[in-house]
Amino acid sequence: MRIHSICNQPPSLSPSKPSPPDGGGITRRGLLKAAGALGVQSLALESTGLLQPLCAAARENAAKEQIVPTMCAMCGPAQGCGINAVVRDGRFVGIEPFPEAPLNRGRNCGKSHAAPQWVYSPQRIRHPLKRVGAKGEGKFQRISWDEALDTIVAKLKDQKEKYGPESLAMLSPAGRPYKTYMYRFLTAHGSPNFGHSGICAMQKGFSFQYTLGGSPNPDADNADLLIIWAKQPIYAGCAKGGARRLLEAKARGVKIIAVKPTMEPDVALSDIWVPIRPGTDAAFALALLHVVVKEKLYDKEFVEKWTYGFDKLVPHVQKYTPEWAERISGVPAAQIREVARLYATTKRASVETGNGFEHAPSCNDAVRAVAILIAITGHLDRKGGNLLGGGGQGGAGEPAPKAKPGDKSKAKPSPSRESLTLRERYTQEMVDKIVGPEFPLPFQPGPEGTSSAYFRVLQNILTGKPYKIRTIFSPGTQPTTSTRGTKTVLEALKKVDFYVILDVMRTADMNYADIVIPISTMYEIDHPVEGGGNWIMPRRRVIPPIGESKSDYEFWIELGARMGYGKDFWNGSLREWEREQLQSRGIDLKAVLAKPEGIVREGARQPVYEKYAQAFSARSTRLSGAPYLPQGKVAIYNTTFEAAGFNPLPEWREPPESPTATPELLKKYPLVFSDFHTSKVYNASWLRNVPYLREVMPDPTVQIHPATARARGIKDGDWVIVESPHNAIRLKAEVNPGIRKDTVMALHGWWQGCEELKKPDLPPLKLGANTNSMYDVSEKAYDPLVTAMSSQTLVQVTKDV
Numbered sequence: 001m002r003i004h005s006i007c008n009q010p011p012s013l014s015p016s017k018p019s020p021p022d023g024g025g026i027t028r029r030g031l032l033k034a035a036g037a038l039g040v041q042s043l044a045l046e047s048t049g050l051l052q053p054l055c056a057a058a059r060e061n062a063a064k065e066q067i068v069p070t071m072c073a074m075c076g077p078a079q080g081c082g083i084n085a086v087v088r089d090g091r092f093v094g095i096e097p098f099p100e101a102p103l104n105r106g107r108n109c110g111k112s113h114a115a116p117q118w119v120y121s122p123q124r125i126r127h128p129l130k131r132v133g134a135k136g137e138g139k140f141q142r143i144s145w146d147e148a149l150d151t152i153v154a155k156l157k158d159q160k161e162k163y164g165p166e167s168l169a170m171l172s173p174a175g176r177p178y179k180t181y182m183y184r185f186l187t188a189h190g191s192p193n194f195g196h197s198g199i200c201a202m203q204k205g206f207s208f209q210y211t212l213g214g215s216p217n218p219d220a221d222n223a224d225l226l227i228i229w230a231k232q233p234i235y236a237g238c239a240k241g242g243a244r245r246l247l248e249a250k251a252r253g254v255k256i257i258a259v260k261p262t263m264e265p266d267v268a269l270s271d272i273w274v275p276i277r278p279g280t281d282a283a284f285a286l287a288l289l290h291v292v293v294k295e296k297l298y299d300k301e302f303v304e305k306w307t308y309g310f311d312k313l314v315p316h317v318q319k320y321t322p323e324w325a326e327r328i329s330g331v332p333a334a335q336i337r338e339v340a341r342l343y344a345t346t347k348r349a350s351v352e353t354g355n356g357f358e359h360a361p362s363c364n365d366a367v368r369a370v371a372i373l374i375a376i377t378g379h380l381d382r383k384g385g386n387l388l389g390g391g392g393q394g395g396a397g398e399p400a401p402k403a404k405p406g407d408k409s410k411a412k413p414s415p416s417r418e419s420l421t422l423r424e425r426y427t428q429e430m431v432d433k434i435v436g437p438e439f440p441l442p443f444q445p446g447p448e449g450t451s452s453a454y455f456r457v458l459q460n461i462l463t464g465k466p467y468k469i470r471t472i473f474s475p476g477t478q479p480t481t482s483t484r485g486t487k488t489v490l491e492a493l494k495k496v497d498f499y500v501i502l503d504v505m506r507t508a509d510m511n512y513a514d515i516v517i518p519i520s521t522m523y524e525i526d527h528p529v530e531g532g533g534n535w536i537m538p539r540r541r542v543i544p545p546i547g548e549s550k551s552d553y554e555f556w557i558e559l560g561a562r563m564g565y566g567k568d569f570w571n572g573s574l575r576e577w578e579r580e581q582l583q584s585r586g587i588d589l590k591a592v593l594a595k596p597e598g599i600v601r602e603g604a605r606q607p608v609y610e611k612y613a614q615a616f617s618a619r620s621t622r623l624s625g626a627p628y629l630p631q632g633k634v635a636i637y638n639t640t641f642e643a644a645g646f647n648p649l650p651e652w653r654e655p656p657e658s659p660t661a662t663p664e665l666l667k668k669y670p671l672v673f674s675d676f677h678t679s680k681v682y683n684a685s686w687l688r689n690v691p692y693l694r695e696v697m698p699d700p701t702v703q704i705h706p707a708t709a710r711a712r713g714i715k716d717g718d719w720v721i722v723e724s725p726h727n728a729i730r731l732k733a734e735v736n737p738g739i740r741k742d743t744v745m746a747l748h749g750w751w752q753g754c755e756e757l758k759k760p761d762l763p764p765l766k767l768g769a770n771t772n773s774m775y776d777v778s779e780k781a782y783d784p785l786v787t788a789m790s791s792q793t794l795v796q797v798t799k800d801v
Helices: 028-037 056-060 115-119 145-163 179-189 202-212 242-252 265-269 281-294 300-306 310-319 322-329 333-345 363-376 417-421 428-432 454-463 486-495 552-562 566-572 574-585 589-593 639-643 691-696 706-710
Strands: 065-071 082-088 091-096 129-131 140-142 168-171 194-196 225-229 255-259 272-274 349-353 471-475 498-503 515-518 527-532 535-539 671-676 701-704 719-723 728-735 743-747 793-799
Touching: 065 535, 091 115, 129 145, 145 168, 145 471, 145 498, 145 515, 145 552, 168 179, 168 454, 179 194, 179 417, 179 552, 179 566, 194 454, 202 363, 225 333, 242 255, 242 265, 255 265, 255 333, 272 333, 281 310, 281 322, 281 333, 281 363, 300 363, 322 333, 333 349, 349 363, 454 471, 454 486, 527 574, 535 589, 552 566, 552 574, 566 574, 701 706, 701 719, 706 728
Parallel strands: 168 194, 168 471, 225 255, 225 349, 255 272, 471 498, 498 515, 671 743, 701 728
Antiparallel strands: 065 082, 082 091, 129 140, 129 515, 527 535, 671 793, 701 743, 719 728, 719 793
């Protein structure tokens, strides 16, 4: 294995002071800051050549350093990039490239280089805590692990006896590996109430599955035309291959169309920018269908053989003309026709969809319309199109290389999620008790398991309907900034009987917790095996756990055993759990540990195209196991939805507040407001406490068009007040010509202070920077089928004087 001697100075915990020079008068902070400022956090710093003259000092210290091959933990929810963690005198001080890692091939973003500052942050939770003041007051006392676990066990047992096991609910974090063990505990306990976000992944997946039988991954490597729709491929998991594939596609001459309200870095590579109004993707997609159907640009043979209900689609889309969609989406009718014709007539064309679809009450309709568009144009499961059943790269990560000649390492696929979540124990009685179902009960359980809607779990604390949730676990998530309706969330946290937080850092809602559990970072734990695609390797501990923190796995295994669920939790033995994990995968730990770069499974398969009979017969995750597609064809007209009382064909549904839905509000609130969830250096609502990253993006900003700013006397860098019908927040103006004139957009997740830079916490409500406080949370803000929550409203922006 190659070890690169790139110098890694310990990060200063007082970044207001100059960092020690790495050599040649260039500081690591300077390089990191420059990369972030350019919006190229995926840039492999080592590949620029800037660090090459800086390595002499590192070589001198080589004897004192330890290199630990492992995985980064600074973004999610997918598998981490490979890194070589550098430990000097027992302290994690930085990372070096890990070129053998197939996911990122030695490239690492700014977040990974800033990891030591996050690990050693003064905001770390180092000991179990127990609330001693009033809820919201923030007064705690340090307690032992035994007292913390005994308190939780006593409360859960008492509530289970009095109110039933369903009185326990959990709020979902990002899709980290430990999430499966949360599900396992919840199922062993007997509760179905797992509060999934309602704004991420499951909504899009659900609608694709019930239309196409699975999620269609873009075969971008073979496409001649690529539509990037409601996604940020440069910022989202940037080092994992998305940015590189986009650049390679551009170099091959692929035509790129970007559909989004703002000019992000990927738009600079595109041939066509479609500046769509936030929340109107369904209207745009329906208009594309109108053009394809009216001009007969569809694949007649595929439509006749492999679709159900096309005859009903033809009259249905007649009303969704490009002129109709222009009024709603703001996209010119001529551009709608141009995009529709280009996509339908290009032989190899794929669509890469993003999280933005899941932030509107028309989410299900938008995804279904796109799925139908992919299918009827002949771009489904064909080379260069969108592939079913694991084909293509899905827009996430580089393809793993084939095993090297002579490498006989083999491994079984990972064990099914069902075997870990105890999914086989679900009963109809359990499903019927779900509070605020994320998907209607006839469609439960979903792909991950039974699922409540995150916000509705919290709302239940105030309504008590159909029964009251008594205890909430919040592991690796922050409800005041992770979901809409901040005012309601705060009221719920004040009133819930028992609230447990498990986290690495102080959280936005920690002051309302009854018990706080300190969790180790992923740099402080071993995990038997992690991986994706053809690549597997152990996560290796870089440093011992800080303070009294333990891993999520240790917590759930120990809690399960103490609750009397020992048989389901390896009798509290972490070693036994590790042994089973390895055995179930057919892995020899010694063999894996002997390969610092992990194992690449041999026999990388070539994609098989047009496997329609197989894909369209997939069984659903519902208790009945009924197929997603009862006719064994693309469900253009969805009889399953119709039987459950939902629209069988995709339709247009207005956001709760918009120029066309509520024109009466435009006089007071003339601008459309929405938010981003990813950025150059931050993930959702964390990492603002990391000085290196905070120096790149120090303040919460709102993007505003120069003409819109000028009309309000606003200059770049001015502090402004953004007011909606629901709240007002304070942000710094970022004047940007690459945004619609009628739209302003801000970054989601701001609350966290940075002590080293003397940046205070921001309030969750009035005049903070929390975008989730700005939106409607009434029933009209939800998608009625998949519970997607709106992130669009109308606002006025004024200079803060």
